[in-house]
Amino acid sequence: MLSENEIKILEFLKRKGEAHVQEISESTGLPVSTVYSNIRLLESKGIVKIVSEESKKTFQLTAEGTLRLENGLPEDRLISILNGKEMSIKELKDLMGKDFDLALGWARRKSLIVLENDLVRPKVAQYASPELIGLREVSVGKVPSKETLDILIKRKLVEVKEEKTMLVRLVQDVKPRPVELYLTHEMLVSGSWKSVDFKPYNVEANPPFFPLGKGHYFREFIEKVKDLLVSLGFTEVSGNFVETEFFNFDMLFQPQDHPAREIHDSFVVEGQGRLPDPNLVVNVREVHEKWWKYSWSEDNAKRLVLRSQTTSVTARVLSTKPKKIRSFTIGKVFRPDAIDATHLIEFHQLDGLVVEDGYSFRDLLSTLRDIFQGLGIKQIKFKPGYFPFTEPSVEVYGFIEALGWVEMAGAGLLRREVTEPAGVFSPAGAWGIGIDRLAMLFLGVKDIRDLYSLDIEYLRSRRVI
Numbered sequence: 001m002l003s004e005n006e007i008k009i010l011e012f013l014k015r016k017g018e019a020h021v022q023e024i025s026e027s028t029g030l031p032v033s034t035v036y037s038n039i040r041l042l043e044s045k046g047i048v049k050i051v052s053e054e055s056k057k058t059f060q061l062t063a064e065g066t067l068r069l070e071n072g073l074p075e076d077r078l079i080s081i082l083n084g085k086e087m088s089i090k091e092l093k094d095l096m097g098k099d100f101d102l103a104l105g106w107a108r109r110k111s112l113i114v115l116e117n118d119l120v121r122p123k124v125a126q127y128a129s130p131e132l133i134g135l136r137e138v139s140v141g142k143v144p145s146k147e148t149l150d151i152l153i154k155r156k157l158v159e160v161k162e163e164k165t166m167l168v169r170l171v172q173d174v175k176p177r178p179v180e181l182y183l184t185h186e187m188l189v190s191g192s193w194k195s196v197d198f199k200p201y202n203v204e205a206n207p208p209f210f211p212l213g214k215g216h217y218f219r220e221f222i223e224k225v226k227d228l229l230v231s232l233g234f235t236e237v238s239g240n241f242v243e244t245e246f247f248n249f250d251m252l253f254q255p256q257d258h259p260a261r262e263i264h265d266s267f268v269v270e271g272q273g274r275l276p277d278p279n280l281v282v283n284v285r286e287v288h289e290k291w292w293k294y295s296w297s298e299d300n301a302k303r304l305v306l307r308s309q310t311t312s313v314t315a316r317v318l319s320t321k322p323k324k325i326r327s328f329t330i331g332k333v334f335r336p337d338a339i340d341a342t343h344l345i346e347f348h349q350l351d352g353l354v355v356e357d358g359y360s361f362r363d364l365l366s367t368l369r370d371i372f373q374g375l376g377i378k379q380i381k382f383k384p385g386y387f388p389f390t391e392p393s394v395e396v397y398g399f400i401e402a403l404g405w406v407e408m409a410g411a412g413l414l415r416r417e418v419t420e421p422a423g424v425f426s427p428a429g430a431w432g433i434g435i436d437r438l439a440m441l442f443l444g445v446k447d448i449r450d451l452y453s454l455d456i457e458y459l460r461s462r463r464v465i
């Protein structure tokens with residue numbers, strides 16, 4: 001049985017009797033490599049004979065060779081610049097640029113010059129190197145003398161290409177039966193299937209790999225979390241990475257000498273931010289000075305940081321004086337740290353806020369239960385915790401099969417010292433969840449850095465969730 005390609009080749013050979021592989025390739029449109037492999041097959045079937053096989057060397061200018069052919073070889077240029085007179089190395093360097101070292105090297109090797117201190121003195125007034133003549137020959141398809149050719153190749157001005165050719169002759173006249181890819185109803189009805197061959201299929205061969213476009217798996221996870229919060233009645237809000245200390249700390253009742261505000265605990269950004277509504281600023285100042293007992297500085301509050309918690313977005317929402325709201329934000333936060341498999345200097349938090357008349361601590365715990373249940377964590381427990389901006393505060397632990405109880409979030413009712421200066425007089429619940437940790441648990445990622453991987457092979461191996 002003959003393949004389609006074999007038949008094409010045979011049809012050509014039938015007309016010509018004998019042909020070179022290159023000719024066959026040109027007239028059949030098959031790549032040379034395909035022609036070769038098919039000729040080998042046809043030879044093994046005794047249909048064609050390989051008359052001769054030879055390899056032909058051809059020579060071609062390299063990119064540098066082409067350049068030198070146009071502008072002359074460096075040593076030729078050096079001699080022509082010297083023009084029979086001596087010149088200083090510095091002067092020549094300025095004239096010739098980076099070619100000078102090359103020119104000097106070759107001119108010395110060829111004893112075209114002598115060096116005296118920093119003077120270059122030519123021994124010849126004119127010079128045309130045999131290489132240049134060689135380059136010219138190669139460029140018009142001539143082969144220079146072996147000596148010149150060797151130098152040209154060594155100087156990487158010329159490269160050798162080896163082209164194989166094969167002369168093939170048709171020795172057996174076969175009437176190829178047409179090859180069909182599949183059996184059709186018409187072929188069965190007409191009986192024509194008897195006079196054709198069918199292409200055999202290898203049902204075990206791997207299909208070609210077509211990678212599908214898909215989202216980054218960590219992004220997809222974040223999208224899923226967002227969908228969940230929206231389904232629980234929350235509205236997404238967002239803030240900027242660069243934030244004033246006012247919103248990142250002061251409004252959240254973190255005093256200006258709080259350790260988190262030390263220079264090594266948040267990333268400081270050059271410049272100064274703008275403070276919001278003066279009433280709010282005055283209120284925040286008052287509450288800090290009254291309870292923390294220090295003199296609050298506006299300049300400190302204007303300092304810029306990369307937000308260290310998405311609770312800063314919650315603070316911004318509060319500054320709009322909501323009477324009733326359920327909002328959440330999810331995004332990157334930044335904290336200096338030593339990077340390892342479980343720590344990065346940027347990671348994601350999900351912060352939520354509920355402002356509602358009559359919203360109680362119990363309601364908050366139940367909201368958290370709903371969120372974690374939605375995320376697939378059935379068992380959670382609460383431990384008392386401390387945050388400067390909530391009271392009471394809890395730490396939320398979730399139960400994970402292989403790991404036991406894992407800390408997942410901080411939460412609490414916002415203190416009146418936070419809500420009232422902003423003009424919010426209803427109870428407010430807030431929480432912050434570390435998203436990277438959660439994603440690692442869900443996605444079975446051992447190294448946090450893999451969540452941010454850009455390695456295409458790794459990303460392809462991740463399942464779409």
Ligand SMILES: N[C@@H](Cc1ccccc1)C(=O)O
Nearest residue numbers: 309311387410411430431432
């Ligand atoms: N922002 C806190 C978490 C938190 C948010 C909201 C309320 C209570 C706690 C943290 O980063 O640790």
